[in-house]
Amino acid sequence: MNITLTVNGETVTADVLPRTHLVDFLREHLELTGSHLGCEHGVCGACTIRLDGAIVRGCLVLAVQADGGVVETIEGLSDSGEIADLQAAFIARNALQCGFCTPGMLMAAQDLLLHNATPTREEIREHISGNYCRCTGYQAIVDAVETTAKQRARAQ
Amino acid sequence: MKASAFDYVRAKSLPEALDLLARHGEAAKLLAGGQSLLPALNLRLSAPEILIDISHLPELRGISTTATSLRIGALTRHVELQNAALVAEHAPVLTQAIGHVAHAAIRSRGTIGGSLANADPAAELPACALALHARIVMQSPRGERVIAADDFFTGLFATALLPDEILTAVEINLAQPGDVHGFGELARRSGDYAIVGLAAQGRVQNGKLAALRLGYFSIGTKATLATKAAAILTAGGGIEAAAAALADDLEPHDDLQADAATRLHLARVLLRRVISGMMPSLKAAA
Amino acid sequence: MSLSPTDLPNSYIGRTVPRPNLARLTEGRGLYVSDLTLPRMVHVAFLRSPYAHAEIRSIDTSAAENMPGVVRIVTGEQMQAFCTPWVGVLAHLKGLKSAPQHPMAVGRVRWQGEPVVAVLATSRALAEDAAEHILVDYSELPAVVDVLAALDPSKPVIHDGLGDNLAFERRLDAGHVDAAFAEADHVIEQSFTFGRHTGVTLEARSIVADWNKAEARLTVHLGTQAPHMMQNIIAMHLGLEEPQVRILCHDVGGSFGIKVHVYADDMAVAALARMAGRPVKYVADRLESFVADIHARDHVVHGRIAVKNSGEITAFEIDDLTGIGPYSMYPRTSAVEANQIVNLVGGQYACPNYRARARVVFQNKAMMSQYRGVGHPIATSVTEGLVDLAAARIGMDPLEIRRRNLVADDAYPCASASGLRFEAMSHHASLNKLLGMMDYAGLRTEQAALRAKGIYRGIGFASFIEITNPGPAFYGVGGARISAQDGAAVRLDATGAVIVQSSITEQGQGSEAVIAQVTATAMGVPLDRVRVILGDTDNTPYGGGTWASRGAGIGGEAAWQAGRALRSNILTLAGTILQARPETLDIRAGVVVDAEDGRERLPLSELARIAYFRPDTLPCDFQSELMATRHFVPREYPFAFTNGIQASYLEVDTDTGFTRLLRHWVVEDCGTVINPQLVDEQIRGGVVQGLGAALFEHCQYDAQGQMINANMADYLVPMAGEMPDIDVAHVVSPTLESVIGAKGAGEAGTAGAAACVVNAVNDALSPFWVVISEIPMTPALILRALGRG
Incomplete structure (x- = not known):
């Protein structure tokens, strides 16, 4: 099937099989390999991306469903600078080890900060509770998100 | 895979x-x-x-009120339900329950119609629909059909939807003075399916609990109304008597998380907690 | 105390500096094997056994052969000509037996998930489509699932040729155990059950194997902890010479021991690449990971402790029984965890009387082998569980009984009852530091006040020892070609920048950062002038890799030695250029300076320019050497033991059986701390893996040997919402085996976390006279113990 969508600001037209989910499409058709697959059944959060402004599980959306939609991935958010401060906080706090969960984690964290500028640690933990990280034990991630929220609040 | x-x-x-x-x-x-x-x-x-x-059908969208009802289009996403002022006003148990449904990246896509039609016994929304005495609106080539939630959930992932029908909306009576609600679930991790959960809706009339509906989920093959327990509570029989009656109301199952006896125990714990939250006076009496 | 060579004025050792590879990973620009696409690459899907134990009567692939996109279909039988089987035994684990294991089942399947047929197709989806059309006629056999049943003579023998299902047995008897029990004031017994769990690396195991016929060379892109080990093994079983195999390890999405083993499906992919003559990619899907990755633990331990009324612990005795699946894992075996438990129990206490037995049995479940903390969580849980029971029996505070029995900080060097040799540890200093962090008295007051309101909180402790920096005693002495030494090659490039090639690998621990920090310090150059190359058998020295908490301690020391050697070469060259004696010079911040006053003499960029482009200006008899290679292995002690103590504060809802973790504390001693942040995060990550085991994680099997929760919705990993904040602190007892003095820290968190959580739950439930000694402690388990529900 032919689909046309916007990915990281660029218009993309492609011929995809209906069964191809959005992250396979991004990874295999567009070679945007920053979005990862950890379970492909919607539990681990590694495939978290933004579709039409909201975070979604990329493995639980078909590419054909995104026809006409606006997709943003970790590559797009990196290039635009939207989450540069959050990324810097993750690096400074070593809030990633193997880094496999990180793109999805950053997507979820930024989603929280857009909706709740001053989250408590509990709210941060709750919001990222659908994103599995095997390495860090989460505390460094919570710290990095909290730090970014405070920095943004001060910059306001 | x-x-x-x-x-x-x-x-x-x-x-x-x-x-x-x-x-x-x-x-x-x-x-x-x-x-x-x-x-x-x-x-x-x-x-x-x-x-x-069907996610682009305009007919299935929107949250609105009529003189008597709150109408929630089947395509209303969980996040929209969570944030809708009309829902918070007329069906706050839904607002409370929806925060327990999975995670933000799933609530942004999942719909109320999909959840009800899927009839997962562990899902929150079917039990809420029961507690709220909701009406399910369905469309087929023969026209529209409306049935009570009580008659909609027929079994494990089974509903009254006919093969050619599409669930289009959910209708709930507008809130009345004295309405009270409660919600509780016991999930191992935030966003997980609960071991057992309870959505409760009732009304306080003359200091007493009336019109109580107890919608249990994750216990048995489908969302289930605990009618005997509710009747005992509205008749002033007390929480412990109601908790005992849950043995008749519910058909708990065994699974990886808990066996039937544990599940029934937890259903009773939830009853005490949810009802006490709705009616602090009952807690004092207990 | 004299200054060690690592206390240089511009030292990066002991400093938190960010890891050089993180910017890439935060921007989604990592390169994991699962990201890799090669020209003409095909994908493999494995048809796996649906039975735990069955004869394969026939396999009919004819319908699948004609499916769209199918390139080749290969059965286990057909693969035999391309890959020889292996046997997972080690000579020093006396009596350990196992049977030959093939990359794919031949004749009989022995666990649910064993690969049976491989389908190569142009996409993974098409390979899966075709796999659905393969007909395998199985004749199901009775499965051996339960560990006790494995030893029942009436149950089937899993490998006919082995006689029985007992893979390994070890006994140990030290001191005077019977006398100690006879003379004790109290003897307490308890059985402990440890559920099976598994690694659940977020990136599943992934491999791309590429056979280049013209070069007669196999390049394997593999997320592995041990590239040279894999090179050796793939070459050996595919009938190649080692130089014909290159292992490339890019970014790895988590490992924790899961990716240090030789898996049947990985070997099959290597063989398939050779058979197909084109690149073959395999990425395990999550359901496969649950039945094809190694599992860990699955122990039942009966323990006894002898104690005097004074609090003196006078004997430990344990009997461990563990099930490892149908084969001992290759090449590290599946007997090591049980062996470690025998070694470790009671090792933190000055108690000379110790008896142990461990039995390791075959069963028709997924294979079990080394995963983070190998044996430690079990040994710690049994030891610390028994110690708490003893304390409760004699009415002594759990901290007090530990104070009275932990090996004294001035007792080193010394040995444990099991014969472990300890160079230096700090149990008492660690315990004291822990007390300073957690306000023990305040928590006890709070606990008592809340208990009066029907809120049950508990405090639990676990002291532990940890094996790190293993030398050849682990595997080499048993005949495995797994390097105990590691190497580093350091060179100065023509701009004065430094490139380090190290044989250790990175899976997120921070190996790259640690090697860079050590090298920069050894040489006196700024950190950003050091680039580190890891994970390539063509381009790194020969070495063991990153496992068993050895990367920093062994690989780091090799980098230190190589960096110092290169520094010396540079100063010789600088002396020649500057006509100064090398010993009067130093390198600071990338500049050759006068050692005496720090006056800048020659930037390294200028020195390199002269060396590489104008050697004509140097004396005829002088040749500069701007690359140095060194290797290191500890020689004095077979392992560098570390120690620590953890504490947990939690609340048990006695109506629901739910446990809420409130706070967790860790003090550990890994010797010199190279990068405090990285060590702390290793500890935290390890703790949470232990907390997962304590409360959530469990590979559940039915009586037929089917894993019934093999997906991420039903297998519960720890998520952010339920995990506590974890306070970490250190005591520093450097090892004198190396200059840098670093020991490992990777196992410490996992070693003690579950033990102190169990102890805390039991402390919370003490008013109910309940003792729980099984993990995971699910709500159902706790309710059952309380007699509720």
């Missing part, structure tokens, strides 16, 4: 969707938010020949 091959068609209107459904029958699956269907496809637990994407 990758999904088996299937065709996909995006319906542009409700009549077109109904026509497609009539044409493809059992070979088709309706796709709305896809948050239960996609995992099943990816795991090859479901292999339809065609998906009919």
Whole structure:
């Protein structure tokens, strides 16, 4: 099937099989390999991306469903600078080890900060509770998100 | 694991969707938010020949009120439900429950119609629909049909929907003075399916609990109203008597999380906690 | 105390500096094997056994052969000509037996998930489509699932040729155990059950194997902890010479021991690449990971402790029984965890009387082998569980009984009852530091106040020892070609920048950062002038890799030695250029300076320019050497033991059985801390893996040997919402085996976390006279113990 969508600001037209989910499409058709697959059944959060402004599980959306939609991935958010401060906080706090969960984690964290500028640690933990990280034990991630929220609040 | 091959068609209107459904029958699956269907496809637990994407049907969208009812379009996403002022006003148990449904990245896609039609016994929304005495609105080539939630959930992942019907909306009576609600669930991790959960809706009249409906989920094969327990409570029989009656109301099952006896125990714990939260005076009496 | 060579004025050792590879990973620009696409690459899907134990009567692939996109279909039988089987035994684990294991089942399947047929196709989806059309006729056999049943003579023998299902047995008897029990004031017994769990690396195991016929060379892109080990093994079983195999390890999405083993499906992919003559990619899907990755633990331990009324612990005795699946894992075996438990129990206490037995049995479940903390969580849980029971029996505070029995900080060097040799540890200093962090008295007051309101909180402790920096005693002495030494090659490039090639690998621990920090310090150059190359058998020295908490301690020391050697070469060259004696010079911040006053003499960029482009200006008899290679292995002690103590504060809802973790504390001693942040995060990550085991994680099997929760919705990993904040602190007892003095820290968190959580739950439930000694402690388990529900 032919689909046309916007990915990281660029218009993309492609011929995809209906069964191809959005992250396979991004990874295999567009070679945007920053979005990862950890379970492909919607539990681990590694495939978290933004579709039409909201975070979604990329493995639980078909590419054909995104026809006409606006997709943003970790590559797009990196290039635009939207989450540069959050990324810097993750690096400074070593809030990633193997880094496999990180793109999805950053997507979820930024989603929280857009909706709740001053989250408590509990709210941060709750919001990222659908994103599995095997390495860090989460505390460094919570710290990095909290730090970014405070920095943004001060910059306001 | 990758999904088996299937065709996909995006319906542009409700009549077109109904026509497609009539044409493809059992070979088709309706796709709305896809948050239960996609995992099943990816795991090859479901292999339809065609998906009919109904997520763009304007007729199934929107939250509105009439003189007597709150109408929630079937395509209302969980996040919209969570943030809707009308829902918070007229069906706050839904607002409270929805925060327990999975995670933000799933609530952004999942729909109320999809959740009700899927009739997962562990899902929150069917039990809320029971507690709220909701009416389920369905459309078929023969026209619209409305049935009470009580009659809608017929078994494990089974509903009163006919093969050619599409769930289009949920209707709930507008809130009345004195309405009270409660919600509780016991999930191992935030966003997990609960071991057992309870959505409760009632009304305080003359200092007493009336019109109480206790919708249990994750216990038995479908969302279940605990009618005897509710009757005992509204008759002033007390929480412990009501908790005892849950043995008659519920048919707990065994699974990886808990056996039937543990489940019934936890259903009783939830009853005490939820009812005490709704009616602090009952807690004092207990 | 004299200054060690690592206390240089511009030292990066002991400093938190960010890891050089993180910017890439935060921007989604990592390169994991699962990201890799090669020209003409095909994908493999494995048809796996649906039975735990069955004869394969026939396999009919004819319908699948004609499916779209199918390139080749290969059965286990057909693969035999391309890959020889292996046997997972080690000579020093006396009596350990196992049977030959093939990359794919031949004749009989022995666990649910064993690969049976491989389908190569142009996409993974098409390979899976075709796999659905393969007909395998199985004749199901009775499965041996339960560990006790494995030893029942009436149950089937899993490998006919082995006689029985007992893979390994070890006994140990030290001191005077019978006398100690006879003379004790109290003897307490308890059985402990440890559920099976598994690694659940977020990136599943992934491999791309590429056979280049013209070069007669196999390049394997593999997320592995041990590239040279894999090179050796793939070459050996595919009938190649080692130089014909190159292992490339890019970014790895988590490992924790899961990716240090030789898996049947990986070997099959290597063989398939050779058979197909084109690149073959395999990425395990999550359901496969649950039945094809190694599992860990699955122990039942009966323990006894002898104690005097004074609090003196006078004897430990344990009997461990563990099930490892149908084969001992290759090449590290599946007997090591049980062996470690025998070694470790009671090792933190000055108690000379110790008896142990460990039995390791075959069963028809997924294979079990080394995963983070190998044996430690079990040894710690049994030891610390028994110690708490002893304390409760004699009415002594759990901290007090530990104070009275932990090996004294001035007792080193010394040995444990099991014969472990300890160079230096700090149990008492660690315990004291822990007390300073957690306000023990305040928590006890709070606990008592809340208990009066029907809120049950508990405090639990676990002291532990940890094996790190293993030398050849682990594997080499048993005949495995797994390097105990590691190497580093350091060179100065023509701009004065430094490139380090190290044989250790990175899976997120921070190996790259640690090697860079050590090298920069050894040489006196700024950190950003050091680039580190890891994970390539063509381009790194020969070495063991990153496992068993050895990367920093062994690989780091090799980098230190190589960096110092290169520094010396540079100063010789600088002396020649500057006509100064090398010993009067130093390198600071990338500049050759006068050692005396720090006056800048020659930037390294200028020195390199002269060396590489104008050697004509140097004396005829002088040749500069701007690359140095060194290797290191500890020689004095077979392992560098570390120690620590953890504490947990939690609340048990006695109506629901739910446990809420409130706070967790860790003090550990890994010797010199190279990068405090990285060590702390290793500890935290390890703790949470232990907390997962304590409360959530469990590979559940039915009586037929089917894993019934093999997906991420039903297998519960720890998520952010339920995990506590974890306070970490250190005591520093450097090892004198190396200059840098670093020991490992990777196991410490996992070693003690579950033990102190169990102890805390039991402390919370003490008013109910309940003792729980099984993990995971699910709500159902706790309710059952309380007699509720």
